[in-house]
Every structure is written in C-alpha cells, then in structure tokens.
Amino acid sequence: MDFVTFFALAIPLVVVAVMVIAHPSPVYSALFLVMTLFLLAVYFLFLNAHMVAALQIIVYAGAIMVLFLFVIMLLNLQSDTLRTQRHGLGRVAIIGGVILLAELGLLLQGSSSELAESSLPENFGTVEALGSQLFTKYLLPFEITGILLLVAVVGAVVLAKR
Amino acid sequence: MQSFIDGLIASGVFGGLPAEAIYPAMMFLFASIVVFGFVLPLVTITIWLERRVWSRIQSRVGPNRVGPQGVLQGLADGVKNILKEDVVPDAADRPLFVFAPYLLVWGFLATFVVIPFSSALVIADLNVGILYIVAIVALSAVGVLMAGWASNNKWSLLGGIRSAAQVVSYEIPAGLALLPVVLLTGTLSTQGIIQAQGWAPWDWFLFHSPFTFIAAFAFYISALAETNRTPFDIPEAESELVAGFATEYSGFRFALFFLAEWGSLYVTGAIMAVLFLGGWQIPTGWTNNTVVLNIAQLTVFFLKAYFWVFLAMWIRATLPRIRVDQMMSLCWKYLVPLGFVNLVGTAVWMVIWPEGNTFVPYLMVVGTLALLVIFFRRVLYHLRRAKPELYFNPAI
Numbered sequence: 001m002d003f004v005t006f007f008a009l010a011i012p013l014v015v016v017a018v019m020v021i022a023h024p025s026p027v028y029s030a031l032f033l034v035m036t037l038f039l040l041a042v043y044f045l046f047l048n049a050h051m052v053a054a055l056q057i058i059v060y061a062g063a064i065m066v067l068f069l070f071v072i073m074l075l076n077l078q079s080d081t082l083r084t085q086r087h088g089l090g091r092v093a094i095i096g097g098v099i100l101l102a103e104l105g106l107l108l109q110g111s112s113s114e115l116a117e118s119s120l121p122e123n124f125g126t127v128e129a130l131g132s133q134l135f136t137k138y139l140l141p142f143e144i145t146g147i148l149l150l151v152a153v154v155g156a157v158v159l160a161k162r
Numbered sequence: 163m164q165s166f167i168d169g170l171i172a173s174g175v176f177g178g179l180p181a182e183a184i185y186p187a188m189m190f191l192f193a194s195i196v197v198f199g200f201v202l203p204l205v206t207i208t209i210w211l212e213r214r215v216w217s218r219i220q221s222r223v224g225p226n227r228v229g230p231q232g233v234l235q236g237l238a239d240g241v242k243n244i245l246k247e248d249v250v251p252d253a254a255d256r257p258l259f260v261f262a263p264y265l266l267v268w269g270f271l272a273t274f275v276v277i278p279f280s281s282a283l284v285i286a287d288l289n290v291g292i293l294y295i296v297a298i299v300a301l302s303a304v305g306v307l308m309a310g311w312a313s314n315n316k317w318s319l320l321g322g323i324r325s326a327a328q329v330v331s332y333e334i335p336a337g338l339a340l341l342p343v344v345l346l347t348g349t350l351s352t353q354g355i356i357q358a359q360g361w362a363p364w365d366w367f368l369f370h371s372p373f374t375f376i377a378a379f380a381f382y383i384s385a386l387a388e389t390n391r392t393p394f395d396i397p398e399a400e401s402e403l404v405a406g407f408a409t410e411y412s413g414f415r416f417a418l419f420f421l422a423e424w425g426s427l428y429v430t431g432a433i434m435a436v437l438f439l440g441g442w443q444i445p446t447g448w449t450n451n452t453v454v455l456n457i458a459q460l461t462v463f464f465l466k467a468y469f470w471v472f473l474a475m476w477i478r479a480t481l482p483r484i485r486v487d488q489m490m491s492l493c494w495k496y497l498v499p500l501g502f503v504n505l506v507g508t509a510v511w512m513v514i515w516p517e518g519n520t521f522v523p524y525l526m527v528v529g530t531l532a533l534l535v536i537f538f539r540r541v542l543y544h545l546r547r548a549k550p551e552l553y554f555n556p557a558i
Contacts, residue, residue, distance in 0.1 A: 054293040062300025
C-alpha cells in the first residue's frame with residue numbers, strides 16, 4: 001500500500017467517520033457509518049485481506065447497518081430530539097479516547113516502518129489460510145465467540161417471547 | 163485483464179504516461195464498454211423477453227411494434243423515460259432521493275465483476291467470489307431503504323422497510339444454500355466452482371446428491387426474494403403500497419430502478435448457472451481455436467442463465483403475491499432449517515462417498531428428465547385444445 005493510495009483512502013475515511021457523530025440527522029449518521037465500514041473494507045482489500053473485507057461488508061455494512069437504518073426509519077427519529085439529551089457520556093468518551101491513544105502510542109513504539117514492507121506468505125488473506133488459522137491456532141476463541149453469539153440469539157428469543 | 167494492460171504499456175502505446183494513471187483510466191474505459199455495450203442491451207432484451215413471455219402465458223400478443231418482434235421496445239421505453247420530467251418532491255430529502263437509484267444500479271453492476279462468462283471471459287476471478295456477490299447484494303438493500311425514506315411518503319417508507327426486512331432475512335437461507343457447493347469444491351472462486359463440475363448433467367452440482375438438488379431450489383427461492391420478484395414483490399405491492407419505494411420516482415431515476423431489477427434477475431440466473439448447472443462447461447477436444455471455444459462456452463452459459471430467468475418470468479406470470487407474514491414464516495420456519503439439513507447432509511454424503519456417488523447423479527438426471535417429459539406431454543395436450551394459431555405463430 002503506497003503513500004498516495006493510503007491518503008486517497010484515509011482522508012475520506014476520516015471525514016465520513018467524523019460526519020457519523022457530527023451530522024444532526026440520525027439517518028444520515030447511519031448512512032455515513034455504512035460508508036465508513038465500506039471504506040474500511042476497501043482498506044482490508046488493499047492489505048490483501050480479501051476474506052475479511054467481504055465479511056466486513058456482509059456483516060456490518062450489509063446486515064447490521066441495514067437493521068440500524070430499519071429501526072431509525074421505523075421509529076422516524078427526528079434530528080432535534082436527540083440534540084437536547086446529554087448523558088455526561090462525553091467525559092467517559094474522553095477517558096476512553098486517551099486510553100486508546102496511549103495504547104496506539106505504545107504499539108507504534110514497538111514496531112518499525114520496515115515491518116509493513118516485509119513479504120507476506122503466499123496465500124495470505126485467502127479463505128483457506130484464514131480458515132485453517134481459525135480452526136487450529138485460534139480454535140478456542142473461535143468456539144467461545146460462537147457460544148457467545150448463540151447465547152445472544154437465545155436471549156433475544158427469550159426477550160421477544162415475553 | 164491486468165496482464166493485457168501491462169502488455170499494452172510494454173508495447174509503448176501510451177508513451178511515457180505513469181502506470182498509476184493508466185490503470186484507473188483503462189479500468190474506467192473497460193467498465194464503460196461493458197456497461198453500454200453489454201449490460202444495457204442485456205437488460206433491455208430481458209425486459210422485452212419478460213413482457214413477451216407474460217403475454218403468451220396470458221393469451222395476449224405483447225409489445226411487437228418497435229423493431230423486429232418488438233426487440234427494441236426497451237430502447238423506446240428508455241428514451242421515453244429519459245425525456246420525461248424528473249420530479250423531486252418538495253418534502254423529499256433531496257441528496258438521498260437523487261443518490262438512491264444509482265446505489266441500486268451500482269449494486270447489480272458490481273456483481274458482474276466475478277461472473278465468469280467463459281473460461282477466459284471473467285473480469286476478476288476473486289478468491290472470495292461468491293461471498294463478494296453476497297456482500298454486494300446485502301449493500302444494495304441500503305439503496306432501497308434510502309429511496310423509501312428519502313421520498314418522505316408513507317407508502318415509500320413501508321416499501322423500503324419491507325424490502326430491507328426481506329433482504330436481510332433471505333440472505334441467511336441463500337448463504338446456507340450455497341454452502342453445500344462450497345463444501346464440495348473447497349473454494350469460493352466462481353471459476354473454481356465451475357471447474358469442479360463437468361459439461362454433462364450428471365457432473366453438475368444440481369444432480370450431485372438430493373441435498374444439492376434441494377439447495378439449488380432453496381437458493382433460487384431466496385434469490386427471487388432478495389431481488390423483490392413475484393411472489394415476493396411485497397416491497398412494491400401495487401394493491402397495498404401504490405408502487406412501494408419507487409412511488410415518488412419519475413423519469414430517468416424510475417428507469418434506473420427497472421434497470422436494477424431486471425439486471426439482478428439476470429445476475430440471479432447467472433449465479434444459479436455457476437453454482438449448480440456447471441457454468442460454461444462444454445465438451446472439450448472438438449476445437450483448438452480459443453475464440454470458437456470461448457464463444458461456445460459463452461452461448462452455453464447464456465442458455466443456462468436464461469433458463470432460470472425464464473423460470474422467474476413464468477413464476478411471475480402465474481403465482482399471486484404472498485403476504486408479509488407468509489414470507490417471513492417461509493424464510494425462518496422452512497428455508498433456514500432446510501438449509502441446515504442440506505449443509506449437514508452434504509457433509510455426511512462427502513464422508514460416505516468422498517469421490518461422489520456414481521449411481522445417484524444418473525438416477526436423478528433420469529428422474530428429472532422423466533418429470534420434464536410428463537410435464538411437456540401435458541402442456542402439449544392443452545396446447546392442442548387451446549389456440550394453436552396463437553401459440554405456434556411466432557410472427558404475431
């Protein structure tokens with residue numbers, strides 16, 4: 001991924017990501033979030049992670065964001081109703097942001113710019129490589145995630161039946 | 163594709179231009195050629211064919227005035243739509259209202275990237291080919307929601323919301339129905355799936371086992387629902403919602419909705435041909451000419467794809483629309499459990515017969531042929547007692 005490609009993608013990505021929280025209309029915010037997730041998927045494509053890019057679009061931009069939009073449009077949320085509500089979440093967000101920046105700084109200290117240039121294995125990012133990693137090295141986290149999702153589905157059914 | 167452009171650059175056609183500028187320009191050029199020279203005629207001919215097929219099924223004549231047999235009817239409709247006034251309602255959300263039809267058209271155009279028309283004619287043989295199509299279809303649901311909400315109209319909003327619920331629900335049986343094929347081939351690439359099949363019907367995945375046979379039709383039903391085709395066209399149900407999400411649209415943008423709808427109908431047929439009917443596979447060895455071979459493969463692929471397109475037209479002309487609750491229960495109570503049964507069944511089948519059962523495919527081909535023969539005998543019986551002068555006269 002060269003310099004020009006990186007910034008050609010990074011600048012729009014940051015702009016739409018800021019628009020998600022800056023735009024007063026909830027529908028526009030959700031649509032900007034779709035664009036953010038789509039541009040992230042394009043990033044994954046450029047990083048040779050085709051499978052992750054496809055999954056990103058199917059799961060997040062496709063299914064989850066469509067449901068977000070669905071609920072926002074069904075409830076017909078207006079832009080002014082949300083403006084007046086403040087929960088004091090700003091302070092929590094600032095603390096979270098500082099922690100994230102500190103983590104990123106620590107990570108960047110350990111890495112060097114040559115790391116990104118090192119050659120990738122032949123089948124990096126393909127379905128086969130990702131699948132064999134998931135079912136050998138990362139089997140336990142994979143299964144635990146599966147159980148977590150199953151619990152969430154069962155919980156949703158129980159709540160809906162009440 | 164890239165090697166072709168690399169060859170052009172090496173031969174010095176572009177002079178000293180940098181390669182970074184040539185690639186996007188050439189991609190843009192090729193995309194335009196594909197859209198205007200291939201996709202637009204394809205869609206207009208599909209629309210004409212659909213109207214003619216409906217007419218014959220309903221004992222009418224259908225459009226036959228523009229061009230020979232009315233082939234150019236789509237062109238005339240397109241010109242008419244472009245010349246009409248493009249109305250944007252005052253209360254509509256203008257940017258989204260204007261943008262939504264383009265998103266839908268992009269959604270079906272982007273799927274053409276991975277459809278292999280012959281062994282050489284594929285724009286990009288992606289490693290995640292089939293998943294890519296699923297992803298693009300999922301994204302185009304956003305376009306329908308956008309159109310419905312931006313129109314600021316109750317019918318449009320209801321249509322958009324129904325469509326979103328439908329696409330999100332039917333993605334799951336569609337995904338489950340293509341998993342048996344992925345299990346059998348061990349690849350998601352469209353070319354890889356076709357190469358794992360053969361030219362003969364008993365080498366197709368449709369007849370590989372009873373499970374893949376059911377999966378094929380489960381996928382077809384789900385695909386019809388995802389593209390909002392009858393009997394699943396409740397997002398634009400005329401008797402309930404005027405025209406659903408397209409109510410407020412007029413002129414060129416309305417034409418774009420139609421383009422997207424019939425374009426994705428062809429895409430559905432093409433995916434069915436790739437997954438279950440062996441794609442472009444033809445008997446080899448009868449010619450050494452690559453061009454002739456590719457044209458033959460292209461013809462076979464089109465015939466297979468248009469078989470499913472014709473089936474969709476037939477369903478649309480004969481079946482009534484189903485209710486919303488029926489649609490949801492069909493998806494979650496029947497197609498999803500069936501998808502899981504197919505998945506597990508195919509896995510067990512592969513454990514018992516790793517190379518595929520040698521007897522069952524022949525049996526299934528013979529059984530299907532017998533069913534078709536009985537069906538066509540009955541159709542002929544009724545045709546003889548109907549109005550043969552209408553049905554057997556193609557010149558009307």
